[in-house]
Amino acid sequence: MYNFDFVKPSTVEEAVAALQDDEAQPLSGGQTLIPSMKQRLNAPGTLVSLLGIEALKGISVSDGVMTIGGTTTHATVAAQADAYPALAYLAGQIGDPAVRNRGTIGGSLANNDPAACYPAAALASGATIVTNTREIAADDFFQGMFTTDLEEGEIITAVKFPIPEAANYQKFEQPASRFALTAVFVAKYADGVRVAITGASEEGVFRWAEAEDALSNSFSAEALSALAVPANDMITDLHGTAEYRAHLCKVLTGRAVSAIS
Template sequence: MYNFDFVKPSTVEEAVAALQDDEAQPLSGGQTLIPSMKQRLNAPGTLVSLLGIEALKGISSADGVLTIGGVTNHATVAAEAGAYPALAALAAQIGDPAVRNRGTIGGSLANNDPAACYPAAALASGATIVTNSREIAVDDFFQGMFTTDLEEGEIITSVKFPIPEVASYQKFEQPASRFALTGVFVTKYADGVRVAITGASEEGVFRWAEAEEALTANFSADALAALAVPSNAMITDLHGTAEYRAHLCKVMTGRAVAAAH
């Protein structure tokens, strides 16, 4: 580790002001940032902790929408997001107790790790990402591996999840990291089905449009029988080949549909 300044504002306005420094970086749960700093892959001059901003914590539900504060940790989502059971179940599967009690939903979405769970939930839910300056439709938010539509100094203040009729998240877990080797979040709304896949693609989280169309017409795992995810853009690493991950996309989607029923 190396020397850096640390500030812990108590309001969003104070945090945004502190982030105007070119060397400043926001710190939420720190589950990715701190290890990268220890490895000297990241070297911010100032860490601006968001954990002291009480307005960014908590969960509420109204008019069919679940709203989660940006620095709400995974353990709280698992315990208190009962209005959206599939989302609560997803949060309960993230990492281990230490990670779940430190990591935050806003930090996960802002980092956009290609194997993280929350991006699949947000994308499948048609969520809205609320920042200190605007609201971003989730289909515009994720822009590739570790890349989002967030601008410098912009922070996620909350996330709005429309609650679906039924939903399920199925994760084929990499046992050492507990990240998703491939994870699929399926939601069914009155106007159709959304399918989001994480952990598989070199581009990060993505929607499987062909499965969405088939499942909107027939919400059954049988509707996937003739479909296949191309393997050309899938990840190949020591845990699995591109072809294996492409196969898992279909398998985990079928399991998610069956579980949602």
């Protein structure tokens, strides 16, 4: 590690002001940032901790929408998101207890790791990412591997999840890291079905539009029988080939639909 300044503001306004420094970076759970600093892949001059801002913590439900503060931990979501069971289940499958008690939903979404769990939930739920300056639809927020629509100095303050009629998350995890080798989140709403896949594509989280159309017409695993996810843009690594991940997309979607049905 190396020398850096550390500040812990108590309000969003103070945090935004501190982040005006070109060498400053926000720190939420730190589950990616701190390891990257230890490996000297990242060298911020100042860390601006968001964990002292109470307004960014907590879960509430109103008019069919669950709002989760940006620095709410995975463990808290797992324990308290009762109104959205599939989301609570997803949070409980992230990493191990140490990661779940430090990692935050805002940090995960801002990092947009291609194998992270929360991006699939946000995209499948049609969530809205709330920042200190605006609201961003999940469909516009995720823009590729480790890339989002966030601007410099912009902070995720909350995430709004419309609660579906039913939902399910199926995760085929990589045992060592507990990231998703491939995972699928299926959410069924009155106006249709949304399917988001993480861990499979080189472009990061994505919606499987063909499956959404088929399931919106007939919500059954059989509706997927004639479909296939192209392997062209899938990840190939020592854990699995592109073809294997493409196959998992269909299998896990079918399992999620069967679990809901």
